[in-house]
Each structure stands twice: as C-alpha cells, then as structure tokens.
Amino acid sequence: MKGDGNDPKALIREAYLIEGIGEVECRSIFVDWALSLPAETDSAQALRVLIARHAEPAPDHPMSRVLREGLAEPRIKGRRGGRDGRINRNGAR
Template identity: 55%
Template sequence: MRVEEADPKGLVRESYRIDGITSGECRSIFIDWALSLPVGADQADALRSLIAHYAMDLPDHPMSVVLQDALVPAEAPRRKGGRAARMGL
C-alpha cells in the first residue's frame, strides 16, 4: 500500500513533524487516523506501510511506538465473574 493511501489525511506524516509531541498526543492522532481509513482498507497493511516509511528512520519517536503497538494483536478477553470469581477460585 502506498503511503498516500495508508495516511489519506496526512495525520501520521504531520505527527512526525511536531516537535515535542507526546505519546498521549500520538495515541489521539492514531485514533483519528484509524477512523479516517477508507472502509475496507487493510489496517495492518496500512500500518506496515507507515512503519516502513516513517518509523524505520525514527524508531524512538512516540508515533513509531504507537504504530508498532498497533500491530500487536489484542489478547482474547477472559471471562470475569460468575461463581468461580465470587468463590475466589
């Protein structure tokens, strides 16, 4: 995927240009980026494209960390509650 397709509004590109940007600000920008992807776009493919284009040169930038973290699959939710939880089992 081309970088222009992966970042249609240039949000990620601009985050790398902001001096002193924090990880919290990068996470907020990331949410905006994720919501701006076209319907049906492959988010993982877009992330890999952005990482290759931006994060390889700036691995310690807060947005690089956010992009890398986004590729890590979330853990499956575990059930919390029920009799076993009440009984401390």
C-alpha cells in the first residue's frame, strides 16, 4: 500500500488500523517512518499533517502519543555519521 509525501510507505496510516497495537510497536513504526522520509522532507511539517489527519480524530491511540512526542522532541539538523561524517567539505578524510 502506497502513501503520500508525509507517509511514503503508509506506515502511520496502517498503525492506526492495527487493533490492540501498543506504544512499543508504535515507536518502532515511528522510527521506520522517519527513516523512510526523503532527505528533503521537513519532518516537523509531515508530523503536523499526520497529527491532524490521524491523531486528532483518535487522541487516545498510542500512535497519537508517539506522533506528538516526535513533534515535541528537538530535532537534529542534518545527518551525522557514515561516510559523509568522515569526509570534510574538501573531500579529505
């Protein structure tokens, strides 16, 4: 099932359809969602859209809590680690 730019793999949408899902599973799905976002996506804006779409109609769902916490947490700007973290702007290691 395909999603949109805010939920590319429809992971968040599907989480709301799983009966009896818990917060631990929602956190795991949230991490998968975050990793599936294209680098140019503003994750805070995507979270605001997903909260309006899913969390507001289902405020007691565990994924609603996870989405709100994700928006409240400070974000790290840019990627860290990996090859890009070891090479400076001039291409030297």
